[in-house]
Amino acid sequence: MLTQLLNWIDSRTGYRGLLRHALDEPLPKGTGWAFTTGSVLTLLIGVQFATGVGLTMYYVPAPALAYDSVRFIMDELPLGWLLRGLHFWGASFIVIAAGVHLMRVFLMGSYKAPREVNWITGVVLFLLILAFSLSGYLLPWDQKAYWATIVTINVSASAPVVGEYMANILRGGSELGALTLGRWYSAHVFLLPAVLVIFIVAHIALMRKHGISGPMTPQPGPPTAFFPWHVMKDTVMMAAVFALLVTLAVLFPAHLDEIANPADAGYIPRPEWYFLSLFQLLKYFPGPLEPVATLVIPGLIVGALFALPFLDRGAERHPWRGSRRVVTLAMLALIGGIGHLTVLGLLDMPARYDPNDWGPQSIAGRQLATGPDNTCQTCHVVGGPAAPLAITRITKDEEWLLFHMGDPVAIAPGARPEDQPAGRPRLFRLQAQAVVSYLRRARAGADDVEVSPEDLTAALTFSNMCIACHTIAGEGGDTGPNLSLVGIRRDAASLRSVISDPSSEYPDTLMPAYGERMTEEQMSAMVNYLAKRR
């Protein structure tokens, strides 16, 4: 019955012939493990396609929802964290696998005539993969994504003459925002995959046309069939790489920073590791020399890759014989350089933002937003006119949030007519700022912390009186010194003296004396808290 059905399908489509053509490809004798890199790459790309389809079902390419939709995937969607984990790790795996594949082809001289066009399509595929990473990086719309993309676009803007136009095209305007997200998303899920598929088909068709290059010195003997002899090797490699991918995705789930905050220019961006070398290179070419790092050097490298089969034309395939030595040395130097810059970049990485380092501002904000006498609960409760705080999302910009917290009734800045002046603000600006800081942290998945009543007093005092000038845990102003680790420099007694009367130690200081402004309770809580920061 089944055979009959298959016979019928075959008679109408000829699929068996096609399958036989695909599987019985004769491979030169001695085609070994080195020739499994392409299959591994194909598998990884397949995994990206599958997981990508799953992610697009939930992801929303709009600044107000992008982050929350990724949060939803990570925290609430069953298996969502693994889905994103596979996609996230898969991206790195593909870059590595593509690099290994390229090196294999390079070292074994497989790009030589008549396979020049195979090589060129391969280089295009490599660039496409990098474009995938770049465009995908922005999509989660967290701090990391936002600020790294600012850098990427500034890099393109540094190109002479056309730079600004290019940047505007990449951004869809003069600012990074909703239109940028839309076009990067579209490129990531429609444009690039379409182009990628076309080039993969071409790459494989060309591989079949010329046959696999095989071992560097041809071995006598009959060819072996692709299936099952070589497929077995492919399968073993694929299984190993896939197992590693799943393991990493399970053990180290993909990261998601705080939601992007365009108002926070203090954020130090860091690119994905495979762009780190380029990022590091930028540091050596400041100012007008910048295009050297952003354009000239990468341009020369890519140009050389494209031109390789035409520069190295001899028949010799061994990497260390005859004229091949020169290109091999050049390639090793390139890889060494990239590796060196990457390591330097890794050493120079800013510390990861840690949502679990609760600074005083977010502790104060938590108290204001969720403490017993918070005013949010007037509306944000189960059964109330606004969604309960537990499920409220940050879908508005910071200005809106601050305004709303000061005057919750007027839900848009300027909405209150002049003849209806607002009452006393529900939350003063610094308090509102603290609540925003708490909400962002809570949404970034921070674990709740226990805070002693004394530390709470200190946090409320700090975020009310000190934060405009002093920073702790990345939050606050920079007029005065950063106090994140002030406990190393001073003990409680010296803190008390300098807070009570700063001019006793620093005659020229602008800091007012807080001896009179703080209650004794506030002062002692404050100095004890600061002394603990070490």
Added chain:
Amino acid sequence: MTTPSDTVDPSGRRGFFVRIIQTVHAAIGGTVAFVLGGAILAPSFAKREPSWLSAGRLDLLREDEPLAVTLRVSRQDGYAQVVDRKVVYLVRSGQDVRALESTCTHLGCRTSYDREGKRIVCPCHGGVFGLDGRVLSGPPPAPLTALETRIDGDQILVQV
């Protein structure tokens, strides 16, 4: 033309290899399908946690006189949040309160209370319900949906 596969099979390992290949590929495909399928299908079968909302004070309800109240049901809508409105009838009999959804069980029109007839009527296709929610006439296939209720002090709580 002889296919190369026939020319080199020294020890009959072919069948063995084919089976390993099939198994490994099935395992890889199965893993991806499990994660992808799970993530795609899971929300379709997720249940919402019910919550108790206060619907009003018991002493304001008159015996057998339904009162339509609007409840605000906030819920998470995937990655978004919404506050839905739900109109329910509260019907008191003694110390007991029934809560009936106001949505007609036929095609989902909003019903209303007919004070003179002491019944709940649907404007769309003439469905008529009694104060206990039962269908008195017309096309509705089932009584109005009853919601769990609870009295807490003087408050009526309704489960939505």
